[in-house]
Amino acid sequence: MPRYSYKAISKKGEKESGVLEAKDIHHLTQVLRQKDLILIKAKPEGVAKKKFEISLPSFGVSLTEKLFFTRNLLMMVSAALSLPRAIESLADQIKNEKFKKALYEIREEIQKGKAFSESLSKHSDIFPELYQSMVKIGEESGTLEDVLKTLTSQMEREHDLKSKIKGAMIYPAVVVSAMIGIGILMIVMVVPKLAETFRELNVELPPTTQFVIFLAEFLVHRWYFLILIFIILIFLFRAALKSKGGKRIIDTITLKIPIISPIIKKMNSAYTARTLSSLISAGVPIINSLEITSRTLGNIYYKKALMEGSERVRKGEKLSEVLKPYTSIYPPVLIQMMAVGEETGQTATILTKLADFYEEEVSNATKNLSSLIEPVLILIIGVAIGFFAISMIQPMYSMLGAIK
Numbered sequence: 001m002p003r004y005s006y007k008a009i010s011k012k013g014e015k016e017s018g019v020l021e022a023k024d025i026h027h028l029t030q031v032l033r034q035k036d037l038i039l040i041k042a043k044p045e046g047v048a049k050k051k052f053e054i055s056l057p058s059f060g061v062s063l064t065e066k067l068f069f070t071r072n073l074l075m076m077v078s079a080a081l082s083l084p085r086a087i088e089s090l091a092d093q094i095k096n097e098k099f100k101k102a103l104y105e106i107r108e109e110i111q112k113g114k115a116f117s118e119s120l121s122k123h124s125d126i127f128p129e130l131y132q133s134m135v136k137i138g139e140e141s142g143t144l145e146d147v148l149k150t151l152t153s154q155m156e157r158e159h160d161l162k163s164k165i166k167g168a169m170i171y172p173a174v175v176v177s178a179m180i181g182i183g184i185l186m187i188v189m190v191v192p193k194l195a196e197t198f199r200e201l202n203v204e205l206p207p208t209t210q211f212v213i214f215l216a217e218f219l220v221h222r223w224y225f226l227i228l229i230f231i232i233l234i235f236l237f238r239a240a241l242k243s244k245g246g247k248r249i250i251d252t253i254t255l256k257i258p259i260i261s262p263i264i265k266k267m268n269s270a271y272t273a274r275t276l277s278s279l280i281s282a283g284v285p286i287i288n289s290l291e292i293t294s295r296t297l298g299n300i301y302y303k304k305a306l307m308e309g310s311e312r313v314r315k316g317e318k319l320s321e322v323l324k325p326y327t328s329i330y331p332p333v334l335i336q337m338m339a340v341g342e343e344t345g346q347t348a349t350i351l352t353k354l355a356d357f358y359e360e361e362v363s364n365a366t367k368n369l370s371s372l373i374e375p376v377l378i379l380i381i382g383v384a385i386g387f388f389a390i391s392m393i394q395p396m397y398s399m400l401g402a403i404k
Contacts, residue, residue, distance in 0.1 A: 003045040004028050008037040009081065009089050019045065038079050061099045061126045063162070067155045069094070069103070074148040084110050102126055115139055129292050130275060137282045147282050154278045161270065161359055165263070168366035172373045179381055184219060186388065191216035198395055208391040244300075251299045255329070259372050263365045268302045269334055270358035277351035286347075287314050301329050318342050334358075 001021045006028060008016050016037060022028035032038070069090055076086035084107045091103035102123045109119035117136035120127040131151060138147030195213045198205060205213070219226065240246025254264050275296055279289035287310050294306035305326040312322040320339035323330055334354055341350030 005043050005045055006032070008032050010037055038076055038081065061096055063155060063159050065094065065096055065099055066126070067152070067159055070148060070155060071152045074145065074152055077145050077148060083116060099126065128296060130279070130296050133284055133288070133292055134278065134282045137284055141283055150278050150282060154274060157274060157359060161267065161362060164363050164366045168369040171370045172377060175377050179384065183384065187212070187216045188219050192220060194392055203395050206394055208387065209395055212388065212391045247300055251301060255301065263362060265329060265331070266358050266361045266365065268297060268299055269330060270355050270362060271297060272302065272306070273334065273351045273358060274355035277348050277355055280348040280351070286319065305329060
């Protein structure tokens with residue numbers, strides 16, 4: 001069996017390190033747990049150390065880092081380790097300087113007598129309102145361990161869903177990047193030579209050929225403008241995302257694109273069901289749950305549906321009733337199942353099952369995404385190659401016609 005050098009912490013907060021044999025990290029965790037120790041870091045022996053590492057500055061805290069923190073905090077809390085000591089131990093392991101600093105500040109606030117949820121609220125850019133609200137409920141009801149377990153499950157599901165979507169987009173991104181790269185190479189290397197030949201023979205060029213030659217000369221002599229245009233487009237896109245008008249246009253488009261729209265709707269349905277289920281299970285009132293969930297969703301139409309829904313629920317209406325006008329974004333099945341949950345008093349359970357169902361639907365859809373996008377990419381590539389070929393060959397036919 002492989003040997004692992006490890007660092008662990010006892011229930012009293014004392015650190016311990018050593019070397020143990022174990023089948024894997026999971027087995028090592030079990031071995032240490034039998035000794036009343038909690039694993040905080042492990043490394044297989046015999047792995048060569050890197051001579052140097054290049055660390056880039058962190059501008060935010062990723063979902064993976066927050067998941068690591070929450071999962072390990074759950075283990076330490078369940079082992080009766082004090083909250084400040086657990087947070088300090090986890091902060092020591094985190095490489096992200098922004099996250100590390102925030103955790104040390106949270107630990108200090110707790111040591112001064114403030115509640116964990118109150119300390120988190122000062123770092124809302126890292127710990128969203130959903131996280132803060134659930135921790136607050138856990139503290140007030142004495143069920144912090146259960147709440148952390150729910151948060152861990154929620155973040156694991158979210159991470160899994162996002163990973164699948166990103167994985168499905170790799171193939172199209174690679175194909176499009178390769179197409180653009182080869183296109184630019186052809187335009188820069190081939191077109192200028194053909195253009196020079198056309199000028200020497202004084203051939204009259206059609207508009208499409210003139211456009212291709214103009215594009216080639218632009219890329220050869222003014223390539224820096226292309227980089228500048230690209231940067232400006234990224235800036236404008238990010239500015240559009242931050243503005244209400246631009247965000248509305250982008251969200252409308254994503255809900256209309258044939259291949260992307262069904263995935264967007266299922267993904268938002270899964271997020272809505274999962275978040276509502278977690279909040280309701282933790283004891284957050286339905287109205288507050290709707291308001292918090294609306295702020296966690298990215299699409300403005302889903303935000304609007306839940307915010308308006310919370311107002312109508314406040315007046316005494318059922319959630320399933322208030323969502324009926326929004327069947328264009330929420331599947332009718334989801335609304336019908338919500339009604340069943342309200343009638344049976346099992347809303348949280350039904351929402352969990354709905355979340356599982358739509359997450360599986362998104363997973364299946366992303367698996368087929370590449371095969372759905374492939375014909376579209378082939379068509380686009382074919383049109384681009386055809387346009388380039390016709391633009392360059394047409395003047396040659398004109399030259400042959402003139403010779404006859």
